[in-house]
Amino acid sequence: MRLSRREQIVDHLVLGLFALFAVVPLIGVLLSAVTPAKENEGSFAVPRRLALGNFGSAWDQGHFSTYMVASLVVTASVIVLTTMLGVLAGFAFARLSFAGSGLLFFVLLGGLLLPAEAFIIPLYFNLRGVGLTDTFLSLILPQTAQSLAFAVFWLRNQFRTFPSDIVEAARLDGARDLRVLWQVMVPASRAPIVTMCVLIGMWTWNEFLIPLVMISSDDRRTAPLGLTFFQGQHLNAYSLIAAGGVIVALPIVVAYFCLQKRFISGMLDGIADR
Structure with missing residues (x-):
C-alpha cells in the first residue's frame, strides 16, 4: 500500500x-x-566551556568501576543462561510434540504478565532462607527467570518459521534433534538471537528493584543502584550526577550501535533461510 x-x-x-x-x-x-560544576544550576543550557573532568570525578567518587563490573557479571550471566535455556525450550515448543506442551507454553507466558513488584517480597524471603541474598546469584537467577518467558516466546516463533525442508534434509542425513538445532537452526538464527540478547541485556542492565531489595554490600551493587546512591550523596552536584548517568548508560548504547544491523535484521527479517 x-x-x-x-x-x-x-x-x-x-x-x-x-x-x-x-x-x-x-x-x-x-x-x-560537560558543564563545569560551578556553572551548572540544573537548567538546560549550553556550557561556555567543556569540563570533561566531570566523568573522571564521577567515576572515582561514585566507585563506578566496582558497580560496572558487577553489572557486567550479572548481565552477561543472565544473557548466557537465558539464551541457552531459551534456545532449548523454544526448539522443544516449536518442533517437538509432547503431552501438555500447549498448556505449559501458556503457563510460561504468564511470566510476561507478572511484574517484579508482585513477587519481590516472597522472592526475598525464599532466597534469604537458602542463604542467597546479597550474592550475585540472587540477581542472576530471578532475572534469568524473568527473561526466560520472553526468550521462549521469541525463539519459538522464530524456530516455527524455519523452512521445514531444510530440517527434513538434515534428518535424512542422520542428524538428531540436538544436531539439527545447534548446527542447522541456530547458525541461521543469529540475527533474531542477537536481537533477543540485546533486549535482555538492556532489561537486565537497567533493572533496579531486584538489586535494591537483594543487595546490601557495596561491592555487589549494580550500576543503576550505585548511581542512585551516588545521587543521594551529591544532590546538588548536577554535573557529577549527569556524568554518572552517562557512564551507566554508555555500555548499552555502545552495544546497541555495534549490533544495530543484526538487531534491526532480527526484528524485521527473522530467520534467514540460507
Whole structure:
C-alpha cells in the first residue's frame, strides 16, 4: 500500500515530534555532564566551556568501576543462561510434540504478565532462607527467570518459521534433534538471537528493584543502584550526577550501535533461510 504525499508528511511530523521528546532530555543530560560544576544550576543550557573532568570525578567518587563490573557479571550471566535455556525450550515448543506442551507454553507466558513488584517480597524471603541474598546469584537467577518467558516466546516463533525442508534434509542425513538445532537452526538464527540478547541485556542492565531489595554490600551493587546512591550523596552536584548517568548508560548504547544491523535484521527479517 502506497501512502499519499500528505500521509507521508503527517507520518514524518508525528515521528519527528516523538523523536524530539526522546532526544531533548538526552541532550540536556549530555550538556549537563560537560558543564563545569560551578556553572551548572540544573537548567538546560549550553556550557561556555567543556569540563570533561566531570566523568573522571564521577567515576572515582561514585566507585563506578566496582558497580560496572558487577553489572557486567550479572548481565552477561543472565544473557548466557537465558539464551541457552531459551534456545532449548523454544526448539522443544516449536518442533517437538509432547503431552501438555500447549498448556505449559501458556503457563510460561504468564511470566510476561507478572511484574517484579508482585513477587519481590516472597522472592526475598525464599532466597534469604537458602542463604542467597546479597550474592550475585540472587540477581542472576530471578532475572534469568524473568527473561526466560520472553526468550521462549521469541525463539519459538522464530524456530516455527524455519523452512521445514531444510530440517527434513538434515534428518535424512542422520542428524538428531540436538544436531539439527545447534548446527542447522541456530547458525541461521543469529540475527533474531542477537536481537533477543540485546533486549535482555538492556532489561537486565537497567533493572533496579531486584538489586535494591537483594543487595546490601557495596561491592555487589549494580550500576543503576550505585548511581542512585551516588545521587543521594551529591544532590546538588548536577554535573557529577549527569556524568554518572552517562557512564551507566554508555555500555548499552555502545552495544546497541555495534549490533544495530543484526538487531534491526532480527526484528524485521527473522530467520534467514540460507
